[in-house]
Amino acid sequence: MSISKKEKEAFDAAPWSGATKRYDIVKEGSIAVAIVAILAIGLSLLMGSPDETPLTFKGWAVSNADNFYATAVQELAGTSGSATYGAPYNKASEGLNVGPLWLQKWAGVSHPVDTVNEFVIAPLSTQVMSTDIASALATWKAASDKQKQDWATAYDDAITKAEGKISAVPAGAYGPVPALAQGLTDMAKGGALDAALLSQGGFFQTDNTKQILFFGDGSYLDDAGTTANLQGGTWGMMNETGRYPGQAWLWLYSFWYQIPPFNNEESKPIGANADAYIMYLMGALSLGLILIPVIPGVKSLPMRIPIHRGIWRQYYAANGIKRRKK
Amino acid sequence: MSEMWTAKLRNKWQKNLPIEKLLPDDQPAYVASWIYVFGVLTLSALAVIIFSGVILAFEGPAWYHVSHAGKFINSMHFWSVQMFFVFMVIHLWGKYWMAAWRGNRFRTWATGAIAFVASIATAFTGYLVQTNFDSQWISFEAKDGFNSMGIGAFFNVTNLGQMLLLHVAFLPLLLGVITVIHVLMVRRRGVVPPIDAEPTVSGVGR
Ligand code: HEM
Numbered sequence: 001m002s003i004s005k006k007e008k009e010a011f012d013a014a015p016w017s018g019a020t021k022r023y024d025i026v027k028e029g030s031i032a033v034a035i036v037a038i039l040a041i042g043l044s045l046l047m048g049s050p051d052e053t054p055l056t057f058k059g060w061a062v063s064n065a066d067n068f069y070a071t072a073v074q075e076l077a078g079t080s081g082s083a084t085y086g087a088p089y090n091k092a093s094e095g096l097n098v099g100p101l102w103l104q105k106w107a108g109v110s111h112p113v114d115t116v117n118e119f120v121i122a123p124l125s126t127q128v129m130s131t132d133i134a135s136a137l138a139t140w141k142a143a144s145d146k147q148k149q150d151w152a153t154a155y156d157d158a159i160t161k162a163e164g165k166i167s168a169v170p171a172g173a174y175g176p177v178p179a180l181a182q183g184l185t186d187m188a189k190g191g192a193l194d195a196a197l198l199s200q201g202g203f204f205q206t207d208n209t210k211q212i213l214f215f216g217d218g219s220y221l222d223d224a225g226t227t228a229n230l231q232g233g234t235w236g237m238m239n240e241t242g243r244y245p246g247q248a249w250l251w252l253y254s255f256w257y258q259i260p261p262f263n264n265e266e267s268k269p270i271g272a273n274a275d276a277y278i279m280y281l282m283g284a285l286s287l288g289l290i291l292i293p294v295i296p297g298v299k300s301l302p303m304r305i306p307i308h309r310g311i312w313r314q315y316y317a318a319n320g321i322k323r324r325k326k
Numbered sequence: 327m328s329e330m331w332t333a334k335l336r337n338k339w340q341k342n343l344p345i346e347k348l349l350p351d352d353q354p355a356y357v358a359s360w361i362y363v364f365g366v367l368t369l370s371a372l373a374v375i376i377f378s379g380v381i382l383a384f385e386g387p388a389w390y391h392v393s394h395a396g397k398f399i400n401s402m403h404f405w406s407v408q409m410f411f412v413f414m415v416i417h418l419w420g421k422y423w424m425a426a427w428r429g430n431r432f433r434t435w436a437t438g439a440i441a442f443v444a445s446i447a448t449a450f451t452g453y454l455v456q457t458n459f460d461s462q463w464i465s466f467e468a469k470d471g472f473n474s475m476g477i478g479a480f481f482n483v484t485n486l487g488q489m490l491l492l493h494v495a496f497l498p499l500l501l502g503v504i505t506v507i508h509v510l511m512v513r514r515r516g517v518v519p520p521i522d523a524e525p526t527v528s529g530v531g532r
Binding site: 013021033036044047104108110111216221228230245275291299307319 | 349350351352353354355356357358359361363366367369370371373374378390391397398400401402403404405406408409411415420422423424425427428429430431432435436439440442443445446449450453456457458459460461462463465466467469470471472473474475476477478479480482484485486487488490515516517518519520521522523
């Protein structure tokens, strides 16, 4: 005799009145903790854990001085990734959107970043400088905003034209910009820039936003990411440095970045706003996971595909299998 | 007396989760599968994560870069996290195929699923506070997703201090509370009966 869905639910909810057996959950738990601890100790002794030394501005400026130098000029000209980012750092762009939702813009400039002064001028000003760089700084500070922009833009364009090869850039009306860029490059080479960017003249500092942003504007970090196989377009989000498992649980999040239109920045609107679309998508899917028990189809799959027969095979062997009424 | 909030709470607790239910010494006969171990294993991995994490907290975030003992404790933290997720995902799939939300157990499933999401957030902040190349890379890459949603305004992945505090204080506390509720829900409802178990079934165990 079959019973109704409601009776079924009531039966599943009621305290079990059938056969029971002795079961020591505290002992089970203690053994489980011991096993997991032993496994963790064993894996740690055998394999260790990933820990690659952080990159530094010094490493960047020493290994690829031209790229660092050109990036410094971009920060002055306002053409770097950070300078053109938009919220939460500045108003230089609208930010990403999904349809009418411009959450990035709406959240506002909560973490203002002024690439000209905070990335270049202020760190340089903390140094004891040679006379030509000191006078370049003085010239820069005394100039009008328009004049500064003209110098920096002219030089930035010239560097782009010379394909980043600084020694190949012809002379021009660049004002103090070359001297400033050279000064910052020397400062970075000496190892003084990392701390100056972080402290911004203060004592305590726990926020690395400015360092990280400047760092990502050049090719140094990006190249290192490519070498370590960490690029988002090649499942890098779930990879780890060295030969270690990464965040495998991010596979679904990472998956979307591998397929069109998400993986094509040129495709509008989705590819160009992929970060935002994927966030919404994952938010919806996470909600879906929580709501599985009430989602039609998904919630009845376990009744249709009888994996439970294996899980409870002892019970079914003893009690037989009854059909559930639709 | 029964108007007292304290008494009401106590009575409700007594009724729903008496100590015999919280720490039972028997289980229904159908609780006989390896799959039941994975919830407990997930919990155990969490215990090892917290244990190793507390030691790391006492020594400070730079310790493990320079000390062999530190590296070992960091490795324990790393591997217990890996195990935690493996166990949790097997647990999740197991509960899915058992349709373990049946019989008024929706909240057990939902707190579990929320724990899954909270675990991902907690682990993510952990990767950000490694203070190594990996965390430089991850913070630079991950900021765009959060910024695109306006979340960057209050959750700034490039702010090491903020991430460190969230990773060692707020997020583990949140995950811990959710986990405790999850496990209490399991004990309160009892282990879900097999699919198609029926009161009318004759034979063993009825
Ligand atoms: C922090 C992570 C988690 C921990 C520590 C945890 C722990 C546990 C434990 C100890 C049990 C009882 C033993 C067992 O049946 O395995 C249990 C049961 C359960 N868990 Fe989890 N769990 C976690 C995550 C999840 C997730 C992600 C889901 C699914 C989305 C989930 C769904 C369930 C369900 C439905 C039950 C009740 C099973 C029944 O009545 O037979 N749990 N959990």
